[in-house]
Amino acid sequence: CYRIERVVGEKDQFIAYVAYPLDLFEEGSVTNLFTSIVGNVFGFKALRALRLEDLRIPPAYIKTFQGPPHGIQVERDKLNKYGRPLLGCTIKPKLGLSAKNYGRAVYECLRGGLDFTKDDENVNSQPFMRWRDRFLFCTEALYKAQTETGEIKGHYLNATAGTCEEMMKRAIFARELGVPIVMHDYLTGGFTANTSLAHYCRDNGLLL
Structure with missing residues (x-):
């Protein structure tokens, strides 16, 4: 902690500025980063209350992270x-919706002029619409x-699953079907799962 400021108008509240050496963090690990910054420290009994207000990550550490090809320009391409x-x-x-009717809705939207x-996020693999059926009907x-519009279209297939293995299975199947984009709910799926999927997407030309 290199600086402490009193919160204006509050008697027992302070803002603490903390700097960590980069060597304390594993490269390319969001999980380790947040474990150190918003994990153990919140369990200190000496602290009555604690809140993270801001986070500044140095470029040197950001460069240790890889991700899928991303950004609006790549999507346009x-x-x-x-x-x-x-x-x-x-x-x-x-x-x-059943997978067939879901696919029909996708077709009508894309045929009607939408780009994608x-x-x-709630659509995973429910009993009324299993993921494989959804992937097949959406791709069709x-x-x-x-074919009918002469334009390239897109559909973001949700690869989120209950396990990392199942998530990867869905992403691989999406790639085999030739879709350009998959999506993943990283807040519930987890940072480690999302990083694994990001690496796969980068290596295989998928947008995430």
Whole structure:
């Protein structure tokens, strides 16, 4: 801790500025970073209350992280769309449709002029729509819309799963189907799972 400031108007509240040596962190590990910064320290009994207000990560540490090809320019390149905003939507209703009807909704949106559609984060592999069926029907809809419009279309297939192994299985299947983009809910799926998926996407030309 290199500086402490009293919170204006508060008697027993302070802002503490803490600097950590980079050697305390494993390179490329979000998990280790947050374990050190927002993990153990919040369990100190000597602290009555603690809140993380801000976090500044030095460029030297940021450079140890890899990720998938990302950014709006890469997405434009994948979809071959330039000079205008991209137009997309999340399929609704997000839950309750069969895989076939879900795929039909994807087709109608893409055929109607959207550049891309995406799964809702809640859509994983429920009994009424298993993930493999959804992937197949959505891909069929994607290619059908592309053929009829002459444009490249996209659908963000949700690869989020209950285990890392299952998540990777879904991402690999999406790549085999030829879709350009997959998505993952990293807040619930976890930083380690998301980093693993990011590395796979980078190595295999998928957007994440």
